[in-house]
Amino acid sequence: MEQRPVVQVEDVSFRYEKEDVLEHIDLSVQKGAFLGLVGPNGSGKSTLLKCVLGLLKPTSGRIFLFGEPVESFRAWQRIGFVSQKANSFNRGFPATVEEVVTSGLAAKRGLFRALRREDYRAAEAALAAVGLAGLAKRNIGELSGGQQQRVFIARALASEPELLILDEPTVGVDARHVQEFYELLGDLNRRGLTLILVTHDIGTITDRVTHIACLNKRLYFHGNTEEFAQLGDEAISRFYGHSLRVLCHGH
Ligand code: ADP
Numbered sequence: 001m002e003q004r005p006v007v008q009v010e011d012v013s014f015r016y017e018k019e020d021v022l023e024h025i026d027l028s029v030q031k032g033a034f035l036g037l038v039g040p041n042g043s044g045k046s047t048l049l050k051c052v053l054g055l056l057k058p059t060s061g062r063i064f065l066f067g068e069p070v071e072s073f074r075a076w077q078r079i080g081f082v083s084q085k086a087n088s089f090n091r092g093f094p095a096t097v098e099e100v101v102t103s104g105l106a107a108k109r110g111l112f113r114a115l116r117r118e119d120y121r122a123a124e125a126a127l128a129a130v131g132l133a134g135l136a137k138r139n140i141g142e143l144s145g146g147q148q149q150r151v152f153i154a155r156a157l158a159s160e161p162e163l164l165i166l167d168e169p170t171v172g173v174d175a176r177h178v179q180e181f182y183e184l185l186g187d188l189n190r191r192g193l194t195l196i197l198v199t200h201d202i203g204t205i206t207d208r209v210t211h212i213a214c215l216n217k218r219l220y221f222h223g224n225t226e227e228f229a230q231l232g233d234e235a236i237s238r239f240y241g242h243s244l245r246v247l248c249h250g251h
Contacts, residue, residue, distance in 0.1 A: 004067035005030050006163050006194050007052060012061030014047055021047050023218045025061070029196060029211075031162075034189040036205040037198045039215035045198045048215065049167055053081065066162075080156030082149075084168035097143070097151050098123055098136040104155045119158075126154035130184060146177030150184065157188075164188070165196045170204075182208045202236070 005028040014022040021044045029035050039045050050056040052063060054070045063070040066078060095103075101123040102115055127133055130150040140148060149169055156164055166185070170178045186208050189195050199205060206212065212228045214221040214236075221231060 003031055005064070006033075006066060007196070008064040008067075009048070009052065010062045010064070012048075012051060012058045012063060014044070014051060014056065015059045016047075020059075021217065022051070022058075025215070025219050027213055027219060027222055029163075029194060031194055032189075032192065033211050034185070034195040034209045035197070035211045035213060036202075036209035037196060037213050037215060038202045038205070039200065041200055043200075043216040045200075045215055046167065049165065049196075049198060053079075053165070077159050078162045080159060080161035080164040082152045082156050082164070082166045082169055084171045093139070093141040095140050096136065097127065097132070097138050097140055100140050100151050101126060101136075101155045101158055104159055122158045122160070123154070126157040127151075129157055129188070130154045144174075144177070146173045146181060149173055149181065153184070153188075161193075163194045163196070165198070167198045168200070169197070170199070170201075178204060 007027070007029040009025050009027040012022060012025045013020060025048065037045055037048070047056065051058050052065070052070070054073065057071075065073045066075070068075075098120070102119055105115060105119045105122065124133070124136065127136060130153050132147060132150050132154065135143070135147070140151060143151065153164075153166075153169075170181055173181060182205065185195060185197065189210070195209075197205060197209065202212075202214075206225060206228065209225060211224050212221065213219060221228065221235070
């Protein structure tokens with residue numbers, strides 16, 4: 001039996017007020033894929049994510065998660081989400097790394113219910129998976145932006161999701177750590193996690209992902225990385241209005 005896609009977007013359009021922000025989007029993400037969803041600022045990436053996460057209702061079209069229509073989907077623990085603002089705690093923020101990582105599980109258990117020993121073990125395993133073993137008792141604010149971002153990945157992983165969605169996760173992370181961060185995502189993908197990474201920066205992800213979708217109100221391209229490589233610079237220039245070389249290297 002053919003496996004149902006983890007995410008299936010069928011002919012989705014979305015309008016906030018007058019202007020269409022998404023037009024006729026068809027997109028599917030298979031189990032085990034690592035999709036880079038790329039597009040310039042304002043191209044509709046966040047809007048599409050919100051539709052996928054059931055936070056916005058498409059003006060038309062349908063969305064399925066693990067084969068289930070998003071309107072009736074309830075198994076949200078199968079999906080982890082890391083937003084772009086996740087790495088900006090001040091030094092004095094009064095929470096330990098462990099508290100942040102277990103906070104997702106606490107929400108699942110219900111307010112004021114005690115965490116179980118297995119929750120702390122899950123947190124420890126998740127911190128180890130993101131290369132932060134041993135930092136559980138540190139204050140989150142003492143960590144670098146890159147480390148804080150890993151803590152939020154660990155928070156999502158502690159619930160053992162099958163799909164992890166990341167919205168511009170490297171905003172505020174210094175360039176040195178961005179590559180390490182993508183390596184981590186590649187590792188998680190090789191261990192079987194399905195990933196969707198949303199970014200405006202096409203240049204940094206092409207070597208990491210298995211599939212790429214280029215969004216700018218419409219979907220200009222959707223395919224695997226080999227198909228993307230055959231597109232050539234000119235097609236990408238038309239999409240972005242810049243040369244890929246400029247996008248990658250800034251000159
Ligand atoms: P991206 O994530 O690619 O930067 P967005 O999905 O945030 O793009 O935005 C797509 C377009 O929709 C932009 O033109 C933006 O100004 C507009 N937009 C986003 N949110 C709203 C909103 N709540 N109300 C009206 N317009 C919005």
